[in-house]
Amino acid sequence: MLLKDFDLTTRNTLALPARAALYLEVGSRERLEALACDLSLKGLRRFVLGGGSNLVLTGDFDGLVLHIAIPGRRCTGEDADHWYVSAGAGENWNDFVRWTLDKGWPGLENLAQIPGSVGAAPVQNIGAYGLEVADRIAGLTAIDTHTGNPLRLSRADCRFAYRSSVFKQEGWHLDGRTAIVEVTFALPKRWTPLTAYAELAAELDARKNAAPNAREIAEAVAAVRRRKLPDPATHPNAGSFFQNPTVDAEKAAELTARDPTMPSYPQADGRVKHAAGWLIERAGWKGKRLGCVGFHEKQALVLVNYGGARASDLAALTHAVQADVKEKFGVDLIPEPVLL
Ligand SMILES: Cc1cc2nc3c(=O)[nH]c(=O)nc-3n(C[C@H](O)[C@H](O)[C@H](O)COP(=O)(O)OP(=O)(O)OC[C@H]3O[C@@H](n4cnc5c(N)ncnc54)[C@H](O)[C@@H]3O)c2cc1C
Numbered sequence: 001m002l003l004k005d006f007d008l009t010t011r012n013t014l015a016l017p018a019r020a021a022l023y024l025e026v027g028s029r030e031r032l033e034a035l036a037c038d039l040s041l042k043g044l045r046r047f048v049l050g051g052g053s054n055l056v057l058t059g060d061f062d063g064l065v066l067h068i069a070i071p072g073r074r075c076t077g078e079d080a081d082h083w084y085v086s087a088g089a090g091e092n093w094n095d096f097v098r099w100t101l102d103k104g105w106p107g108l109e110n111l112a113q114i115p116g117s118v119g120a121a122p123v124q125n126i127g128a129y130g131l132e133v134a135d136r137i138a139g140l141t142a143i144d145t146h147t148g149n150p151l152r153l154s155r156a157d158c159r160f161a162y163r164s165s166v167f168k169q170e171g172w173h174l175d176g177r178t179a180i181v182e183v184t185f186a187l188p189k190r191w192t193p194l195t196a197y198a199e200l201a202a203e204l205d206a207r208k209n210a211a212p213n214a215r216e217i218a219e220a221v222a223a224v225r226r227r228k229l230p231d232p233a234t235h236p237n238a239g240s241f242f243q244n245p246t247v248d249a250e251k252a253a254e255l256t257a258r259d260p261t262m263p264s265y266p267q268a269d270g271r272v273k274h275a276a277g278w279l280i281e282r283a284g285w286k287g288k289r290l291g292c293v294g295f296h297e298k299q300a301l302v303l304v305n306y307g308g309a310r311a312s313d314l315a316a317l318t319h320a321v322q323a324d325v326k327e328k329f330g331v332d333l334i335p336e337p338v339l340l
Pocket residue numbers: 013047048049050051052053054055068089114115116117118119120121123124125126127128174178179180181229230231232237238239240338
């Protein structure tokens with residue numbers, strides 16, 4: 001049912017107040033196809049919403065919010081190397097990961113416990129503990145919400161990069177034009193555990209588990225995440241608020257000469273990735289608040305709404321920290337969540 005003047009406060013994990021002129025929960029691909037024929041909605045701005053866990057609402061939205069709630073998960077085939085598993089875009093990501101593990105199909109365990117929906121996972125190429133979802137995606141199906149036409153994208157078509165994909169690189173996808181309806185994953189039959197990530201390795205060590213299976217890795221990941229990340233239910237947040245900045249080799253050498261303890265991750269293209277959380281902490285913002293928003297006391301990269309925050313409060317804090325990190329380190333911090 002098309003709802004008018006819909007309150008989005010409970011539909012974003014930062015709990016920012018905003019209203020949508022129109023709101024529609026979409027439970028099937030056919031509903032999206034039919035939408036394209038609805039003349040009363042022609043030309044309206046659109047926004048495709050999943051769980052709202054990677055979103056900053058900057059104000060009221062004068063168009064149509066399409067909340068994708070398409071269910072379904074199934075094994076669609078297998079070959080010598082992979083099981084192919086498809087899921088509806090509205091499936092909860094963590095539930096889907098747990099389901100694949102229960103079925104005996106490993107491969108997504110390092111991404112356990114990430115909030116949000118299956119359909120949003122490819123949009124920013126979610127990643128954690130040494131794995132990006134791009135490494136497990138075979139392809140996806142989307143619908144053009146203006147024409148109702150299907151789009152089939154292979155993994156290569158998605159042009160995955162660090163926290164990015166074709167959906168973020170080409171703005172029109174995010175203008176509510178493209179709604180992902182189903183994602184197909186290729187889960188490896190010759191599975192090797194990815195446990196090199198320091199905090200995960202330490203958790204497995206503490207559990208005295210030198211040869212964990214995929215479910216045990218998911219449990220360890222979940223334990224680490226619960227310990228270090230504030231729960232949006234009690235501390236509204238959108239996870240990492242800034243992307244880890246990547247700089248050229250010359251700039252990286254300058255930064256590490258100034259402070260050799262600065263974490264640096266050399267990339268295949270010669271550039272070097274630094275930890276945004278470390279820069280924010282060193283700039284003195286960890287645990288610091290401006291009014292009702294602030295950076296979490298245990299996790300400098302997570303911006304928390306401590307109650308009653310509006311978009312302008314968030315903007316004031318993010319601009320202040322961006323300017324300070326730029327002045328102290330000469331590095332630009334780019335927000336990770338999508339701004340609407
Ligand atoms: C506590 C916490 C921890 C987090 N940890 C991580 C982490 O470890 N790694 C990580 O990568 N991210 C992390 N995130 C960010 C977030 O969970 C992911 O980006 C997630 O994939 C967002 O899913 P969503 O359904 O909530 O998307 P939304 O916030 O609803 O939408 C995000 C973007 O995707 C688009 N979108 C959503 N659904 C669709 C669809 N079906 N079709 C087309 N476009 C769509 C939206 O238009 C929007 O542009 C974290 C967030 C929180 C709150």
